[in-house]
Every structure is written in structure tokens, then in C-alpha cells.
Amino acid sequence: MKCRQAFMYGPEDLRIEEVELPELKPDQILIKLGACGICGSDVECFEGKSAEGRYDIAPYVPGHEWAGQAVEVGSAVTSVVPGNKVVGECALACFNCANCKDGKLPSACLNMREVGFRPDSPGGMGEYMILEEAYTHVIPDDWSYELGAWVETFNVGYGGVWYNGCCPDASDTVAIIGGGPIGLCASMVSAESGATVIVIDPLEARRENALKFGADIVVDPTAAPVEEQIKKLTNGRGADVVIECSGNDIGIASLFDIAGNSARVGVIGHSIGRKVPVEIGKTIWKTLHIAGVAGPERWFPRTIRFMSKIKDKYDFAALNTHHFDFEDIHAAFDMAVNHKDIARKVMLTFKD
Ligand SMILES: [Zn+2]
Ligand SMILES: [Zn+2]
Structure with a gap:
């Protein structure tokens, strides 16, 4: 299946390209993106001020503050069904290395992947993305995708x-x-x-x-x-x-x-x-x-419950000061990079 994704090639070199998505593995979920926030760390990578975005092995698909809809699930997936609204973790542990087996956090994983910062873990700045079930979490149906895109930050x-x-x-x-x-x-x-x-x-x-x-x-x-x-x-x-x-x-x-x-x-x-x-x-x-701590493990379900409790008390939508269609990603980054005084959260949105 073909789809369009944005790729960071290097500082200030962001390109939208059409790619062929790989076949889903049994433990993976195909997700159609609904919203993706631009994080300060995405901005720093874009500006070439951070080593977190791996330009040494680029290009990679950025975006770790995303929410979308599961459209297809692998044969072994049990906790997510097509149609679910979902969000996902950023630092991905392998669960098998010496540190993971020792109960350490994903940031200690010797094989850590990081969604939206490396080629081996493409992020949410694309029409579709693929993520393993272990790192994918269902959010309530009555949440907007833009609220879902705040889960990673809130976490x-x-x-x-x-x-x-x-x-x-x-x-x-x-x-x-x-x-x-x-x-x-x-x-x-x-x-x-x-x-x-x-x-x-x-x-x-x-x-x-x-x-x-x-x-x-x-x-x-x-x-x-x-x-x-x-x-x-x-x-x-x-x-x-x-x-x-x-x-x-x-x-x-x-x-x-x-x-x-x-x-x-x-x-x-x-x-x-x-x-x-x-x-x-x-x-x-x-x-x-x-x-x-750099992103606690097994914390997303708590975060989703916490946000469910307070989402009507605080105006999360007001934090998203700017919205851009995914195809206008260059204008979105320009806003996030050059207008930090007025841009609180720049949100990418996707057509249905
Ligand atoms: Zn972030
Ligand atoms: Zn590990």
C-alpha cells in the first residue's frame, strides 16, 4: 500500500515522499493518522540543534505526538481492533536485552528505538504509520485526535x-x-x-x-x-x-x-x-x-485515565494555537520554528 510521509533528511531539509508501506507483521498495527503535534524537540532537530533526530542514519519520519485510527491489525494483535482510536509510546524497549530483562526503563534499552527520531521507528508525520501492539494504546472514542495527540506530552x-x-x-x-x-x-x-x-x-x-x-x-x-x-x-x-x-x-x-x-x-x-x-x-x-525520567514505561494507560478525568476541566484545544494540513508541513514547521512567541502547539491535521 502506498502513502505519503514526511522525511527529515537533515537540518531544514524536510520532504514529503510517497512510499510503499511494508506488509504488517503479526504483532503490528496499521494506523491512519488523525493529528500530530510538532514538539520542541522536532523543532530542535529541524534547526539542527539536537542529536536526538538521527541525521547520521537519516532520513526518518518525524512525529511522536500523534493520534490516529487503527485500520488494520496483525494476526496476533488482541488489544486493538480496527476502528479504535489509538496513540503510541515514543521510546520503544526491545524487552529482550540485558537492561530490559533487568527491569530498566526503555531509555536504558540497549536496542532502543525512538518513534519519530530514527529510520527504524517512523513517526506520525505521514498519512499512515505502523507500530507494534505493545506500544499502542486505545483512547476513548469520544476524544478528538487532537486531544489524543497530547497524551505523549502529558505522559x-x-x-x-x-x-x-x-x-x-x-x-x-x-x-x-x-x-x-x-x-x-x-x-x-x-x-x-x-x-x-x-x-x-x-x-x-x-x-x-x-x-x-x-x-x-x-x-x-x-x-x-x-x-x-x-x-x-x-x-x-x-x-x-x-x-x-x-x-x-x-x-x-x-x-x-x-x-x-x-x-x-x-x-x-x-x-x-x-x-x-x-x-x-x-x-x-x-x-x-x-x-x-525520560518517558516512564507502562505509564500510558494511567495517562489516558488521568486525561479522561480532567479533559473537560482544562481547555486542551486552546493549547493548539495553529493548525495545518499535513500537506502544508513546511508552513507548519515555519510557524513552529520562527514564531515561538505565538505558537504554543502547532498541530498537523489529516484529511479523512
Ligand atoms: Zn515531544
Ligand atoms: Zn532492550
Whole structure:
């Protein structure tokens, strides 16, 4: 079967091509795409600023924030039937290598594939994609594809709070560094626990937006030293929980200053491949518990249940500020790359 898919060949070299899809293996699902978000990491790959997109073995089909409909399932598939709306995981474990057998996460898998970043695991920026059943999850029929396309992002924010063991409750003040998509998801998750949520971001538009997605208070880190601002808001205690979602050097360094004694700290902001100067000694004197995770395994079903519970409380659709038909993918990337100030989430849509 032929279909059209987008291929990243190199920085700023994105091409739509017609390809012949391979035959479905018994454990695979053929998925017709309904929506696919452009992630900050897709933008970084497009700009040539990230090694995550594997240009050394390119071309590859990008897109890890997708939702679609199962149209055909392999002979061994039991949990998905044609017609189901589905989403899928990004980091794919092999389940057979020494680390997988040792119970480690997919990010430790010695044969890890990564949907939307490598030729061996094509992503959702195409009319159709193929994914194994083990990584594919059914979403409720009454969800839009665009809401489904938020599951992967929400999964990261949710895991950053709960898989990392930060476990906020109503007694806690949670400081979230960064009000981008991941930060907003961490903010909603924290708010649902009853905690007081502070979102820290230098951009006014992001701060205003955060107030609609779980934040009780927003802080401009450029207005005054952020440590002082957080202390003032917490009666001098500092934050009980800190979730680093910015991946920004100054943001990362600030977590050691704003965390209170015995604070639980979750780190999920993208910052691989560079060193960030931080006052690490505060980990000792404040007895900080710092954890990181790159997409927790077996977490999607929880994420889907969580989002089902809150999807009418928060306006997810309002986060998708721009929509482009898949065929206009170049204009979509132009918006995501060159208009970061106004483009919150750029969403690719597909014709029926
Ligand atoms: Zn992403
Ligand atoms: Zn493995």
C-alpha cells in the first residue's frame, strides 16, 4: 500500500515522499493518522540543534505526538481492533536485552528505538504509520485526535511528577520551572493533587496561560531573584516539590535555590549533551531528593485515565494555537520554528 510521509533528511531539509508501506507483521498495527503535534524537540532537530533526530542514519519520519485510527491489525494483535482510536509510546524497549530483562526503563534499552527520531521507528508525520501492539494504546472514542495527540506530552509531565516520586499533596507547594507544554501538563497534574502550584517562566504570555492550566501563582524569574520570590511565597520554606521542565541552564541552576529542605525534585526538561553549572552542594545541605525520567514505561494507560478525568476541566484545544494540513508541513514547521512567541502547539491535521 502506498502513502505519503514526511522525511527529515537533515537540518531544514524536510520532504514529503510517497512510499510503499511494508506488509504488517503479526504483532503490528496499521494506523491512519488523525493529528500530530510538532514538539520542541522536532523543532530542535529541524534547526539542527539536537542529536536526538538521527541525521547520521537519516532520513526518518518525524512525529511522536500523534493520534490516529487503527485500520488494520496483525494476526496476533488482541488489544486493538480496527476502528479504535489509538496513540503510541515514543521510546520503544526491545524487552529482550540485558537492561530490559533487568527491569530498566526503555531509555536504558540497549536496542532502543525512538518513534519519530530514527529510520527504524517512523513517526506520525505521514498519512499512515505502523507500530507494534505493545506500544499502542486505545483512547476513548469520544476524544478528538487532537486531544489524543497530547497524551505523549502529558505522559512526560505526569511521569515527571509521579514516576519521579515527587508525589505532591494538599500540604505541598509545587514550583514548576518552565510554562511550556510539558510544564503545563506538570502543572495540571500537581493542581489535581490539591497542592499549591507556582509556575515560573520569563515569558508573560506563558505565565498568563499557566493560570488557566493549574497554576495558582505565576512568577517572573527576571523581575527579582527567583529564590527570594519563592521564599516570600512559601513563608521562607522554599518549595516542597520542584519540577524542572524548562531545560534552560538558568532554570536548571535555579532549582537548587528554590527547593526547600527535603524537597522532592523531578527533572524532565530537555538538556542532554551539555554541562550546566549548578550549586550541587545544596543537594547535601537541603537533603534534596532529585530524580529524572525520560518517558516512564507502562505509564500510558494511567495517562489516558488521568486525561479522561480532567479533559473537560482544562481547555486542551486552546493549547493548539495553529493548525495545518499535513500537506502544508513546511508552513507548519515555519510557524513552529520562527514564531515561538505565538505558537504554543502547532498541530498537523489529516484529511479523512
Ligand atoms: Zn515531544
Ligand atoms: Zn532492550
